[in-house]
Amino acid sequence: MPETFSSTAQMATIGLRDAREALRDRFVLVAITALTLAALVSLVTGAMALHGDAATYAQAKALLLKLGKDASVIAAPELYPLKLLRGTIEQIEIMGAVIALVAGYRAAAAERGRQTLALILTRPLAHWQYLAAKLAGGLGLAAVSLGVVFAATALILPLVSGVGLAADDLARLAIVWGAGILYLTGLYALGFGLSLWARSPAAGLIAAFALWLLVVLVAPQIGDTMDPDNQVAGGIYAQLSVPKAEQDRIKAGFATYETIRGGIEQASVTKHFERLTFAVLGIKDSYTGKPLGPILAEKSGDLLVLILFTLGLGGIVLLRPIDPDRLTKEN
Amino acid sequence: MPGTRPTDPAIATQGLTLSYGGHTALHPLTLEIPRGEVFGFLGHNGAGKTTTIRLLTTLLSPSDGTAQVAGHDVNTEAMQVRAAIGYLPENVRLYDRFTTRENLTFFARLSGVEDPAAQVDRSLRFLRITELADRRVGTFSKGMRQRVGLAQAILHDPQVLFLDEPTSGLDPMGVRALREIIDRLRDRGMTIFMNTHLLSEVARSCTSIGVLAHGRLVFHDRISALDGYDERALEELYVGVAQEDAA
Numbered sequence: 073m074p075e076t077f078s079s080t081a082q083m084a085t086i087g088l089r090d091a092r093e094a095l096r097d098r099f100v101l102v103a104i105t106a107l108t109l110a111a112l113v114s115l116v117t118g119a120m121a122l123h124g125d126a127a128t129y130a131q132a133k134a135l136l137l138k139l140g141k142d143a144s145v146i147a148a149p150e151l152y153p154l155k156l157l158r159g160t161i162e163q164i165e166i167m168g169a170v171i172a173l174v175a176g177y178r179a180a181a182a183e184r185g186r187q188t189l190a191l192i193l194t195r196p197l198a199h200w201q202y203l204a205a206k207l208a209g210g211l212g213l214a215a216v217s218l219g220v221v222f223a224a225t226a227l228i229l230p231l232v233s234g235v236g237l238a239a240d241d242l243a244r245l246a247i248v249w250g251a252g253i254l255y256l257t258g259l260y261a262l263g264f265g266l267s268l269w270a271r272s273p274a275a276g277l278i279a280a281f282a283l284w285l286l287v288v289l290v291a292p293q294i295g296d297t298m299d300p301d302n303q304v305a306g307g308i309y310a311q312l313s314v315p316k317a318e319q320d321r322i323k324a325g326f327a328t329y330e331t332i333r334g335g336i337e338q339a340s341v342t343k344h345f346e347r348l349t350f351a352v353l354g355i356k357d358s359y360t361g362k363p364l365g366p367i368l369a370e371k372s373g374d375l376l377v378l379i380l381f382t383l384g385l386g387g388i389v390l391l392r393p394i395d396p397d398r399l400t401k402e403n
Numbered sequence: 404m405p406g407t408r409p410t411d412p413a414i415a416t417q418g419l420t421l422s423y424g425g426h427t428a429l430h431p432l433t434l435e436i437p438r439g440e441v442f443g444f445l446g447h448n449g450a451g452k453t454t455t456i457r458l459l460t461t462l463l464s465p466s467d468g469t470a471q472v473a474g475h476d477v478n479t480e481a482m483q484v485r486a487a488i489g490y491l492p493e494n495v496r497l498y499d500r501f502t503t504r505e506n507l508t509f510f511a512r513l514s515g516v517e518d519p520a521a522q523v524d525r526s527l528r529f530l531r532i533t534e535l536a537d538r539r540v541g542t543f544s545k546g547m548r549q550r551v552g553l554a555q556a557i558l559h560d561p562q563v564l565f566l567d568e569p570t571s572g573l574d575p576m577g578v579r580a581l582r583e584i585i586d587r588l589r590d591r592g593m594t595i596f597m598n599t600h601l602l603s604e605v606a607r608s609c610t611s612i613g614v615l616a617h618g619r620l621v622f623h624d625r626i627s628a629l630d631g632y633d634e635r636a637l638e639e640l641y642v643g644v645a646q647e648d649a650a
Contacts, residue, residue, distance in 0.1 A: 078515055085512040089498070096500045186496040191555065194460045195513040196486040396462045 082197050083205040090179065090209030099178065103171045104217045110167055111221050112228060114159025119232035122151060126234050151235045152360055154244060154353040160225060161349050164218070164252050165342050169288060172256040173280050175213060176263025179206055181273035184398065193394065200390050207386050210260035211253065218252045244364060248349045251378055255345045258382035259284065265389040268398060288342040298333040341381045348374040411474040413438045413563050413594035414459060418468035421454055428454045430619045431468055436611065438562070441585065441595045443609035445602075445641060451618040452598040453493070456565050459596070460490050473562040486515070489556035493568040493598075496548060499541030503532065503551050506540055507558060514559035526554040530584060546577030553584060557593075564588065566597040570604055582608055602641060606634040614644050621647070 094100045133143045183189040192202055222245050230236045237245075263280045270276030309319045323330055337343055348371045354360040359367055368375070418431040429451045436442045446452045457463040459472055461481040470477045473487035497506045504523055511519035527533045532550050535543070540551060549569065556564055569585075570578045578601075585608050588595060599605060605612055605626075614622035622644045626637070 082513055082515070085509060089501075089509050092505075093498065093500055186498065187492045187494060188497060190462060190492045191490065191495065191510065192513060193462055194485055194488065194490045195510070196482045196515060197513060198482075396457055 079197070079201055082195075083201050083208070086192070086202060086205035087208045087212065090206065091212055094209075094213055097178075100175065100213070103175075104220055107163060107167055107171060107217060108221050108224055110163045111160040112224060114163075115156055115225060115229065116232055118156035118159070119153070119229055122153060122156065122233040122235060126151060151233075152354050153229050153233055153235045153237065154241055155355050155360065156229065156233075157225065157248075157353050158350070158355045160221065161248070161346065161353070161355070164221070164255070165288075165346060168217075168252070168256055169259050169284060169342070171217070172210075172214065172259035173263035173277070173284060176210060176260040176265075177267040177273060177277040177280065179210065179260075180264050180267035180276065184268075184273060189394075189398075199394050203390050203394075206264060207257070207261055207389060210264060211257045214253045214256035214260060215249075218249050218256065222249050240364065244352050244354075247352050247364075247368075251345060251348055251352075251375065254378045254382045255341065258341065258378075258385045261382070261385040261389050265385065265392070268389075269392065269395065270398075287340055291336050292340040292343045294336050296337075298329075298336070338377075341377065344374040344377040344381075347371060348378065411438075411471070412436055413440065414442075414470070414472055414596060416459075416468065416470040419455075419458060419465050419470050420467040421451075421458060421463060422466045428618055429458065429465075432620050434613065434620065434623060436594065436596065438594050439589070439592050440611055441589050441609045442597065443605035443612045444596065444598045444615060445600060445605065445612060446598075446615035447600070447645070450615040452615055453567055454618075455615070456490075456567050456596070456598060460488055460565055461485055486559075487562045489559070489561035489564045491549075491552045491556045491564075491566045491569060493571050495552040497540045497551060497555070500539065502537050502539055503527070503554075504536045506551060507554055510555040511558045516559050522558055526558050529557070529587070530554050544577075545572050546574065546580065549573060549577065549581060550584070553581070557588065561593070563594045563596065566595065566599075568598055568600070570599065570601055578604070602637045603634045606637050612637075614641060616645055 129146070132146055136143045136145065183192070193199060226237060226242065226245060262283065263277060265276075266280045266283075267273040267276035270279060308314075314322070350356040351359040351367045351371050352364070354362065412435045414434065414436040416432050416434045418433060419429065420427065420431045421429040432455065444452050444455065454463065458465050459470055459477060461477050461484050464478065472484045475483040475487065477484050498509070501509070504527075507523040507526060508519050511522050516522045524533075527536050530550050530553060532547070532554065535547060535551065540548060543551065553566075553569070556566075566585075569581055573581065582604065585595060585597070589608070589610075597604075597609070609626060611625045612622070613620055622640070
């Protein structure tokens with residue numbers, strides 16, 4: 073049997089075992105269900121409002137036609153059902169991230185606690201292959217979890233709102249699904265890696281959460297807080313009626329400050345995930361109704377950061393040798 | 404197996420050493436264990452027994468010296484060494500949401516066994532645990548888990564079996580059952596390297612012993628009940644060696 077096939081088969085064996093275990097793990101099942109429900113609650117509420125808008129227009133149109141009037145006097149509302157996914161994206165950003173970190177921790181802690189790590193590493197399998205299989209397991213878990221969330225979205229949204237999803241909408245959902253997989257897999261790798269390397273897996277999980285809070289939650293908040301335009305509701309420039317040219321001139325005087333503020337915001341992978349997905353789904357008004365091609369071209373930088381984040385963390389996990397002192401849960 | 408001869412010792416180390424951060428966990432260890440031997444490795448807690456097993460099973464890399472297991476170098480032929488060994492760590496728990504059969508099939512596949520299902524059945528029969536095959540490991544007693552752990556270690560018919568404190572935490576019946584399994588494995592010609600601090604276990608099952616104290620091999624010899632090496636004699640030997648080392 074060729075060695076490469078044998079290695080692939082061994083990696084698949086580990087990945088499939090992880091998948092089977094996830095299906096029997098109450099934490100995973102509860103977490104996926106909770107994420108789906110949380111995502112759907114805001115979606116259903118919005119979809120009902122959308123349904124109301126569509127129904128009001130239909131009633132008005134029917135009334136005009138009944139009265140023998142021209143129905144074109146009232147403009148058909150522009151309905152963008154994907155805009156309703158704001159809550160879903162925000163749940164993935166926070167709740168999904170927490171689940172991914174904890175799932176990564178559990179994948180490492182369980183192997184250490186059961187001593188199965190030592191059993192696997194004394195099999196004819198390179199350490200990096202074992203780690204790659206575990207990361208593939210994390211990627212699969214993210215894909216399935218988000219698949220459940222977005223499949224439920226694609227089914228429920230048209231049902232509740234009465235507004236069907238076009239092929240373009242489904243393509244946008246697929247792109248956001250892919251971006252979500254990247255985002256959650258990167259965080260899974262962070263939780264897994266730190267829990268594998270730390271003296272105790274729990275210390276690794278705490279470190280992972282500290283990093284996540286710093287980069288994902290604190291940094292964007294600092295960036296937002298430092299933005300002068302965010303200091304007054306509606307925006308300070310709008311409130312003071314400062315023209316765009318004048319705004320640019322004022323900002324130019326604070327170039328260093330803006331560079332620092334922008335840098336802090338750029339450090340947040342969540343911000344990049346949000347910028348990409350809000351644009352693709354048209355949640356941000358400036359992108360609503362825009363064709364997908366130009367949006368992707370404009371947001372390729374955010375996509376690139378997401379890819380580099382996941383590949384970078386995955387690469388570090390693969391390349392860092394496993395410390396034999398970490399074969400058990402307590403050292 | 405290519406590159407190895409039947410006359411090669413099962414385990415041979417030359418100056419095998421492990422040092423880190425100014426501390427030497429294992430002083431140069433030179434040891435030869437012929438094939439088919441049951442080697443009992445004795446020593447106090449922290450003497451370096453588990454470190455030695457980790458070096459021989461390729462979990463650790465030595466800082467100096469060499470070691471061959473089943474004729475393969477642990478540094479340069481780690482994959483061949485891993486294919487030739489079985490390992491049972493202390494307090495192994497396995498995947499507790501999985502049944503015995505699922506656990507064993509997983510490890511059989513990782514070991515590249517050609518017909519995992521058949522090999523799993525053979526191992527279950529050999530260890531007389533067929534009644535545990537479809538029960539979840541999480542519900543097992545320590546003794547049952549230890550037997551399943553042993554089954555995963557011998558699934559692929561390894562040439563050398565490493566057992567780290569295999570009787571730790573077992574009740575007398577569990578110790579007896581495990582001892583009987585070790586005897587049958589020895590009868591099959593398997594080389595067994597066993598870390599232990601139970602002298603009764605050594606007296607009953609081993610054909611040679613080594614005593615490790617503070618990372619140094621202070622005694623190594625073949626033993627036999629016929630030569631007077633019963634449990635009491637072993638105890639005197641062990642205490643004498645330990646006191647000599649302490650002095």
